[in-house]
Amino acid sequence: MTADATALVVPVPPPASKVPHVRTHHGDTFVDSYEWMRDKESPELIDYLQRENRYAEAVTRHQEPLREAIFGEIKERTQETDLSVPARKKGWWYYSRTEEGKQYGIQCRVAAEDTGDLGRDWTPPEVVPGRPVEGEQILLDGNELAEGKPFFSLGGLSVTEDGTLLAYSEDNAGDERFTLRIKDLGTGELLPDEVPNVFYGLSFAPDGTRVYYTVVDDSWRPYQVRVHTLGTPVEEDAVVYQEDDVAMWTGFEVSADRTQLLISIGCSEYSEYRVLDLADPGAGLTTLVPRDERILYDAEPVTIAGVPHYLLTHDRDAKNSMVSLVAASEFARPLADQEWTTVLAHDDAVRVNGLTVTRTHVVLSVRKDTIERVQVLPLAGLGTPDQGQPTEPDFDEELFTSNLANAEFDSPIIRLSYASYLTPPRVYDYVLEDGTLALRKETEVRGGYDPASYVAERQWAPAADGTLIPLSVVRRAELSQDGTNPAVIYAYGSYEASMDPAFSIARLSLLDRGIIYVTAHIRGGGEMGRSWYDQGKKLAKKNTFTDFVDATTYLADSGWVDAGRIAAMGGSAGGLLMGAVANLAPEKYRAIVAQVPFVDALTTILDPELPLSALEWEEWGNPITDAEVYRYMKEYTPYENVRPVAYPRIAAVTSFNDTRVLYVEPAKWVAQLRETTTGSEPIVLKTELDGGHGGASGRYSRWRDVAWDYAFAADAVGATAVLARSTSSVV
Structure with missing residues (x-):
């Protein structure tokens, strides 16, 4: 057959077998001829x-x-050999980088300094793409981990407070079931601990002896939070919490101040938080607002004048959500009797998405005029008549997105990400004390990109x-x-x-x-x-x-x-x-x-x-x-x-x-x-x-x-x- 004749051949779609399958609900019958395709093992x-x-x-x-x-x-157009702006956690600057020709990222860190000069100590080190970084330690090389595997994805990373151990999870099938492993960052060796079939989300306890993780049920719903004690058999991992309601999703995070495990259980319409004191995990879980109240909320602990409180982002009488300050002791009382102090009032034009805290400030994520943006509010005077007003960085584009990228609890700065349809991703450091912005990076677009052309x-x-x-x-x-x-x-x-x-x-x-x-x-x-x-x-x-x-x-x-x-x-x-x-x-x-x-x-x-x-x-x-x-x-x-x-x-x-x-x-x-x-x-x-x-x-x-x-x-x-x-x- 000639090339011209070959070009005239019209491809024919493969025929699909038809096997009638009857589905009846509420008096309605639907005949599905292709339901047989659900058998994933069928040759x-x-x-x-x-x-x-x-x-x-x-x-x-x-x-x-x-x-x-x-x-x-x-x-x-892509700067293939590139790296993220280092983010500080305790005594290290953490970052990821990519290399030309390699599929996956490489997770790295370099030691940080503590000179007493906050500006100097919290200014990230200058790292140049393609140039070796003095003192760099490679934590994980995704290219090495992926070698010989049909699929590779990281599900989570967590480093102990002292920086000696790394917990990570990887998926080699694409089904979002990961294997959790622990790496000794001093020797580079893997510990014998290995936990199969975990879901997204993992975190070390502050003392570094335990790792919290989530597990999905047979329908891939995250329903358990478990804890693995290093050096013990996986079979002995304790279930910290199990959610049996099939319509509820379970997750967790460690609070910003590293004192509590916050277990969130919820759907799109209401939620519930159960919290664990990480200094005394044997004390068990405490419920904040129970789900029966049908309130959709997030919680973050904060200490005000030495008294434990929670900041709640919630939709109680607030369709777009608002922020309230509640003393921890209040949750032992019936909801109608609890005292909630307004921090950020409800606004029909502003959607409040959530918050985190540093030692000195509340960092809010809000949406206004369709645009997501970050606002900050000092903790000093929070919930009192002397409370200040939220402030936010000033950007000069009409359509943009500004997100919180990182906020270490003890840091005097927060890290912001910024992008628009025309501006490549930028990374800023925002000084909490005076609101100044420092541009740390703008992603390079090669090939002569000119935003004025669009x-x-x-x-x-x-x-x-x-x-x-x-x-x-x-x-x-x-x-x-x-x-x-x-x-x-x-x-x-x-x-x-x-x-x-x-x-x-x-x-x-x-x-x-x-x-x-x-x-x-x-x-x-x-x-x-x-x-x-x-x-x-x-x-x-x-x-x-x-x-x-x-x-x-x-x-x-x-x-x-x-x-x-x-x-x-x-x-x-x-x-x-x-x-x-x-x-x-x-x-x-x-x-x-x-x-x-x-x-x-x-x-x-x-x-x-x-x-x-x-x-x-x-x-x-x-x-x-x-x-x-x-x-x-x-x-x-x-x-x-x-x-x-x-x-x-x-x-x-x-x-x-x-x-x-x-x-x-x-x-x-x-x-x-x-x-x-x-x-x-x-x-x-x-x-x-x-x-x-x-x-x-x-x-x-x-x-x-x-x-x-x-x-x-x-x-x-x-x-x-x-x-x-x-x-x-x-x-």
Whole structure:
């Protein structure tokens, strides 16, 4: 066969067997022909997924040069040999670095000085990428740990107070079950202690003799906090706390002052804290506000005038949350009799996300005007008429994100991260005493990046009910409002998660091809406060999907975008969004990229034995017990609502070992789409057979995953060539 003849061969999708499976709830029967794909051990399934990968490869083979170009642009723009700004903990400066050609980070430290000069002692040492650091000690080299393994991810790191031992956990399958190990930093040797099947989150006790960690149950729900005493058999590890409510998530952290273990149990609507005095762990746990009070709160201990207190970030009569100071002794009394002193009052325009403390200040995380920012408040006078007002660093961009990166309890400074759509990530030190900012680092973007070549702006799209949906729009500065430009619109819209302004080197590859990149901050997210979230969950969930469609309509009518050149993209719950809008308005999208998409949500949530399904009830409702929730979900869940219309080209990208959204959901969805569509656009399923929820591990592998997704979208909207006037493109 000649090359020309080969090019004319049209790839044929693999046929999917149909085995009727009947699901009946609340008098409704649904026949599922592809539920057989849930059998992960089935040789037929493995063969089918491999054939789907070959089909996806054949359909997108012409995109390979574009994928390689985007990957090359990401690689060339990235400072591959780089390091984080050192952060001080006790007598050491800790940092991570990367080296060109290596997939994984390297965790390091150098000794700190104590001269008595606070400015000098808390100024991080100057470390230059690619230059050996005098006195550097390598704690962990991810490249060595990953050697010979199909997957590698760190789940947690903790160093003892005296700096002699390191606890870390690693996952080699992508299923988010980690193995905990202990390393002697003096000898470099591993201790015999090894704890399998732990979850995220681990911490040494202050005395360094014990390690706390979490464990998941059979449905991957974190339900236990355990403690391992060094030198003892794992079988003797004690259960500090176990949560039996299948709808509650359990986690822990050590308090900022290192005196208490704070165990948090909660869902999206209410929570409970149980605390352990680390100086006297035998005394057992103390409950603060019990869950029966239905208050959603976080707690942090603080000592005021020698008296133990807690700072609570809570939603008691405060939808957007507020901060109260409560003496520890108050929690022994009925809630109605307790005295809570307001530290930060409720504000309908300000969402309070949480706080931490140093020895001298409270550090607050708040969201105002959709933007996340950091505020500080002195502890002196806290809760009294002499209390000061929160202050915050002053930044000069309209759309940015400022987060707390590090706040050591005894430090006179806090470390802030800063980024925007146009500004690469920056690291600042903020002096608590006088509010001065010191820029410690701005991530280098190689290849002549010029932020003046781009524009980032806020626009507002009207929803059908009159609600204004904030959009973040990023584009090349020279584009004209002539209705010819391609666009990619992205959103998430669930779990009160906010899609905050952030810099992306990969996104430059889309912008430089003339694509207008839009993030739609739709209801169900947290960008506009708690009410914004409430208007996009449970029996209001459809707002999330219609908001996205209305945002797309606004773009198509804006004069900036060609209505026939719009691609949509979203992942996980945002992948459910992609499936829903594909059913609602397939004609509005040239292509849809659904990343690890939660498209068979009803089947999953109806089975509490499946991973994490019971935890979803507070987000979507409980269709098992509530017929109205079942009916409502049945009306929007993508898999059940595939209909005979001309669907756009669709790429469903998933991972075989993902425990959050099982591979079976996109696999079934793609089969049903192909069976039902009246159009001729290709619908492909791409499965990473060694990956987890975030895809493959290793930065180069992740860059290739991003390049694949972006090439699929860019090819669909006809934006494969870099703009002629793009001065920031890599040459």
